[in-house]
Amino acid sequence: MSELLAIDLxxxxxxHQIWWDDSISEPVSIRDDAPPVDIETDVEVKGKWSxxxxxxxxxxxxxxxxxxxxxxxxxxxxxxxxxxALLGEFVVGVFSLEEGKVIKRVNECxxxxxxGIRMKESLVxxxxxxxxISAVNATEEGVYSSFIQRMRxxxxxxxxxxxxxxxxxxxxxxxxxxxxxVGVTLGFIKxxxxxxxxxxxxxxxxxxxxxxxxxxxIIRTGEDLPPKYSWYLRLKEPKYFESPLFGLVRLEAPSxxxxxxxxNLAQFSSGFLPYIISSSTLSNRxxxxxxxxxxxxxxxxAMFHPIDHIRATLRSIIAQxxxxx
Amino acid sequence: xxxxxxxxxxxxxxxxxxxxxDSTQSLQVDDIIVTSSEYPRFGKVKFYxxxxxxxxxxEGLETNEQARFHSQGLFDANLTYYCHIVVTRTLAExxxxxxxxxxxxxxxxxxxxxxxxxxxxxxxMEKKKxxxxxxxxxxxxxxxxxxxxxxxxxxxxxSGKSGVATKTSYATFLLYSYFSCLKEIMEAYPEIxxxxxxxxxxxxxxxxxxxxxxxxxxxSEKDRKMYEAMGLPAKPFESVKFYAPPRPKRGxxxxxxxxxxxRIEGVNTFAWTIREMVENDLLWYLFSPKExxxxxxxxxxxxxxxxxxxxxxxxxxxFHSMKSMILTLEERINDIMERVAIGTRDxxxxxxxxxxxxxxxxIVPEAxxxxxxxxxxxxxxxxxxxxxxxxxxxxxxKYFTVGAILKSIIAxxxxxxxxxxxxxxxxxxxxKYAPITGDSPIADIVxxxxxxxxxxxxxxxxxxxTASEVTHRVVSNASIRVCGNMDTSEAEHSVYGYLGPLNKxxxxxxTPGQMLVYQPDVPQTVLIQFPMPAWATRYQExxxxxxxxxxxxxxxxxxxxxxxxxxxxEEK
Numbered sequence: 001m002s003e004l005l006a007i008d009l010x011x012x013x014x015x016h017q018i019w020w021d022d023s024i025s026e027p028v029s030i031r032d033d034a035p036p037v038d039i040e041t042d043v044e045v046k047g048k049w050s051x052x053x054x055x056x057x058x059x060x061x062x063x064x065x066x067x068x069x070x071x072x073x074x075x076x077x078x079x080x081x082x083x084x085a086l087l088g089e090f091v092v093g094v095f096s097l098e099e100g101k102v103i104k105r106v107n108e109c110x111x112x113x114x115x116g117i118r119m120k121e122s123l124v125x126x127x128x129x130x131x132x133i134s135a136v137n138a139t140e141e142g143v144y145s146s147f148i149q150r151m152r153x154x155x156x157x158x159x160x161x162x163x164x165x166x167x168x169x170x171x172x173x174x175x176x177x178x179x180x181x182v183g184v185t186l187g188f189i190k191x192x193x194x195x196x197x198x199x200x201x202x203x204x205x206x207x208x209x210x211x212x213x214x215x216x217x218i219i220r221t222g223e224d225l226p227p228k229y230s231w232y233l234r235l236k237e238p239k240y241f242e243s244p245l246f247g248l249v250r251l252e253a254p255s256x257x258x259x260x261x262x263x264n265l266a267q268f269s270s271g272f273l274p275y276i277i278s279s280s281t282l283s284n285r286x287x288x289x290x291x292x293x294x295x296x297x298x299x300x301x302a303m304f305h306p307i308d309h310i311r312a313t314l315r316s317i318i319a320q321x322x323x324x325x
Numbered sequence: 326x327x328x329x330x331x332x333x334x335x336x337x338x339x340x341x342x343x344x345x346x347d348s349t350q351s352l353q354v355d356d357i358i359v360t361s362s363e364y365p366r367f368g369k370v371k372f373y374x375x376x377x378x379x380x381x382x383x384e385g386l387e388t389n390e391q392a393r394f395h396s397q398g399l400f401d402a403n404l405t406y407y408c409h410i411v412v413t414r415t416l417a418e419x420x421x422x423x424x425x426x427x428x429x430x431x432x433x434x435x436x437x438x439x440x441x442x443x444x445x446x447x448x449x450m451e452k453k454k455x456x457x458x459x460x461x462x463x464x465x466x467x468x469x470x471x472x473x474x475x476x477x478x479x480x481x482x483x484s485g486k487s488g489v490a491t492k493t494s495y496a497t498f499l500l501y502s503y504f505s506c507l508k509e510i511m512e513a514y515p516e517i518x519x520x521x522x523x524x525x526x527x528x529x530x531x532x533x534x535x536x537x538x539x540x541x542x543x544x545s546e547k548d549r550k551m552y553e554a555m556g557l558p559a560k561p562f563e564s565v566k567f568y569a570p571p572r573p574k575r576g577x578x579x580x581x582x583x584x585x586x587x588r589i590e591g592v593n594t595f596a597w598t599i600r601e602m603v604e605n606d607l608l609w610y611l612f613s614p615k616e617x618x619x620x621x622x623x624x625x626x627x628x629x630x631x632x633x634x635x636x637x638x639x640x641x642x643x644f645h646s647m648k649s650m651i652l653t654l655e656e657r658i659n660d661i662m663e664r665v666a667i668g669t670r671d672x673x674x675x676x677x678x679x680x681x682x683x684x685x686x687x688i689v690p691e692a693x694x695x696x697x698x699x700x701x702x703x704x705x706x707x708x709x710x711x712x713x714x715x716x717x718x719x720x721x722x723k724y725f726t727v728g729a730i731l732k733s734i735i736a737x738x739x740x741x742x743x744x745x746x747x748x749x750x751x752x753x754x755x756x757k758y759a760p761i762t763g764d765s766p767i768a769d770i771v772x773x774x775x776x777x778x779x780x781x782x783x784x785x786x787x788x789x790x791t792a793s794e795v796t797h798r799v800v801s802n803a804s805i806r807v808c809g810n811m812d813t814s815e816a817e818h819s820v821y822g823y824l825g826p827l828n829k830x831x832x833x834x835x836t837p838g839q840m841l842v843y844q845p846d847v848p849q850t851v852l853i854q855f856p857m858p859a860w861a862t863r864y865q866e867x868x869x870x871x872x873x874x875x876x877x878x879x880x881x882x883x884x885x886x887x888x889x890x891x892x893x894x895e896e897k
Contacts, residue, residue, distance in 0.1 A: 060398065100398030276399050282390060295400040298385070 002124040010321040017077035038220040045215035049204045057271035060097040067172040068092035069300045083114040083138040090151040091303040095296040102299045114138035128305040179254040187252030190288035206244045208234035213270040229253040235274045236287040333429030346406045355461040357436040362428040367417040372427045373444035374410035381406045452513040455502045456555035458853025465555045475779035478804030483788040485809025492788035496751045520746035528714045535588045538565040539867035551856035561860035566708035568595040573686035587864045596689040596701040599644035603634040610728035611680040614765030622669040633661045645690040683719040728767045744782025755787045756794040775802040793818035806843045810835040
């Protein structure tokens with residue numbers, strides 16, 4: 001029954017072409033770290049900066065890590081207009097440092113449709129149920145960006161669910177707008193693509209040793225967006241042949257917190273996170289990918305529906321849809 | 326009680342499968358389990374099995390590093406706990422045994438007492454069984470008597486290191502179990518008729534077996550409960566006779582006393598006269614297997630000497646000691662062994678002299694005015710259990726004693742022409758009597774019992790530390806094989822094939838009282854635990870009974886020692 005419905009849905013979409021290749025690179029414009037409008041450097045330390053060293057701590061009570069993984073199952077080119085749609089699946093989950101295991105996993109399959117095209121029902125392929133979502137625009141980038149946004153929303157919801165229960169949430173990636181008004185969520189940014197600081201400030205960042213952090217600063221990204229606290233932290237020192245950005249991460253905290261509290265969070269992050277990093281044998285994004293983060297991502301990836309089955313079924317559905325046209 | 330489910334990620338077959346244990350439960354090796362699956366042709370099929378391996382691991386991890394992160398609480402993994410099951414039996418509702426696999430996901434339970442019986446085919450044995458220990462779930466394990474008494478098979482072979490509660494203890498426990506069930510056995514086997522069953526135990530170590538008829542006053546409550554669980558009374562043997570060799574270095578007219586230390590009362594002396602030795606053709610056993618294999622012509626010399634002695638004894642010649650026999654032979658050697666080379670004659674005499682030193686004390690004068698020579702022979706029909714203490718004898722004297730006694734038993738059984746009454750022979754150190762290499766009269770007789778004993782009604786309960794050093798025909802003829810603690814390197818020998826690869830690895834972890842028992846109709850070797858003896862194994866264990874007066878014992882021994890000392894002084 002669901003197959004007939006799927007054939008019908010595919011027929012209505014006028015699927016013209018399918019790309020199975022999911023190695024498509026992320027369009028630059030949808031990167032999370034939006035360019036800053038303004039930086040305030042004298043939040044924690046007035047005047048000249050120097051690295052802040054912290055003693056090692058092992059505090060795990062009520063600390064969770066939230067992350068998500070995604071997979072593109074198929075790109076669809078619709079009709080003759082070149083508009084594209086996307087079938088994808090993502091899984092978001094929570095790793096509890098207190099319990100040492102993944103405590104929650106949620107997965108969702110979506111079909112991202114260009115604006116103007118509507119599907120009344122979910123597209124069911126095998127056991128996967130693709131929920132129709134409208135993209136921001138009809139381009140490939142727009143469709144992809146909507147897919148990422150959908151996952152980010154789910155991550156944020158999960159982070160909120162835990163932060164309102166007094167957990168400290170470490171979320172992968174920059175803090176999602178809007179930040180949760182309740183509890184504490186820390187953004188953990190592994191890829192330093194854009195320097196937020198310049199001159200001597202940036203030199204301090206590059207000179208950080210393991211376990212050292214910069215003083216806290218404030219980032220403003222737009223008039224209508226709330227500012228964020230941020231600091232750089234060195235997880236591991238680079239060897240002579242490695243980039244000075246190796247082992248460097250940036251953290252973010254919501255600006256509705258008191259600076260004293262954010263200072264504690266910063267101390268905690270630099271006293272704890274450098275000691276739970278992954279190694280190069282564990283993760284190809286080591287050391288920035290924390291060991292529990294890597295563990296969480298692996299467990300999340302295990303939740304994906306089997307891709308071979310989905311593609312074979314989809315191929316058969318499309319073939320039948322063509323036959324009936 | 327549910328313990329888990331049939332694992333779906335590993336092959337389940339009619340012969341083996343895996344069980345994933347519930348996180349709130351545990352399974353250990355030797356546990357007996359049961360599961361069931363529906364099949365169109367057969368209906369509900371029950372699967373009975375034994376856990377032979379338990380495995381725990383972190384699933385989904387690829388490297389040790391990840392496991393280390395897991396231990397630090399930084400990496401999630403699924404802790405899985407699963408067991409390998411050897412299927413012992415499949416049973417459909419109509420009683421057939423379809424060879425189908427259990428279905429993954431089927432609920433697995435621990436077997437109860439009734440299911441344990443089904444799992445190990447004890448139901449098929451009906452009444453033809455005796456308890457042989459307790460299983461890990463404290464249910465009794467049984468031996469199939471058809472394979473013990475020579476009906477479908479016979480003989481028991483026990484391997485394992487020496488120590489407390491090992492080979493001999495288990496052999497005596499099996500005998501005890503047998504004699505305790507004798508009434509039921511006689512009902513189950515009408516062919517036994519009214520005959521009793523007998524046992525001859527050769528005691529090769531210490532004087533542990535000299536108290537079989539005394540209760541063990543130190544028996545713990547736990548052991549008593551074990552007897553109870555098997556439906557056996559915790560009592561000593563009822564009908565026992567003890568035999569020990571005579572004390573050596575005695576004078577010609579001195580009293581012949583058994584050479585035992587911890588017990589004299591009720592112990593008989595066994596010995597032979599030269600007439601008995603010659604008439605029963607026992608001269609062979611005066612020579613060690615090595616001596617016989619070194620000089621091939623020695624056989625001829627022994628045969629000629631025996632023939633000559635036979636003739637002379639019939640004509641009235643009598644010897645009072647072995648020495649007198651040797652001197653006579655030496656005097657007449659040229660007449661007796663005309664055809665034998667001089668070198669062989671010398672070798673024969675040399676070896677006879679050497680034998681005299683070790684065996685001479687087992688020879689008693691033929692006719693004493695105050696003693697009846699009959700009293701020195703062993704009559705195994707007079708008691709259920711006959712303990713022959715040979716532990717103080719030299720190897721050569723042991724060969725002689727064991728060879729002479731076994732030979733007489735075989736001869737007697739051959740004459741009667743019926744296997745009943747049965748006689749059990751308990752013989753430890755089989756590697757000495759029937760070694761894997763070499764040929765000797767004693768090895769021949771042990772082999773003869775192993776191969777022909779079933780039809781004669783002679784059942785060998787043989788034991789040895791290392792079965793790999795015993796001639797394979799003796800071991801392979803034993804239907805029931807038992808294995809106690811031993812080195813894993815020994816267990817690697819093919820003779821222990823019945824253990825299976827996993828049991829071979831665990832033999833070194835067996836504790837006293839634990840045995841792995843294999844019998845033909847049960848497809849898996851099972852681990853059993855048997856209790857400490859309900860009879861005393863030391864004088865101290867028997868004393869609270871008041872049966873032996875300690876002071877009396879000591880004074881008697883002292884008295885005999887005094888006499889010996891005096892006699893020694895006189896000789897000087």
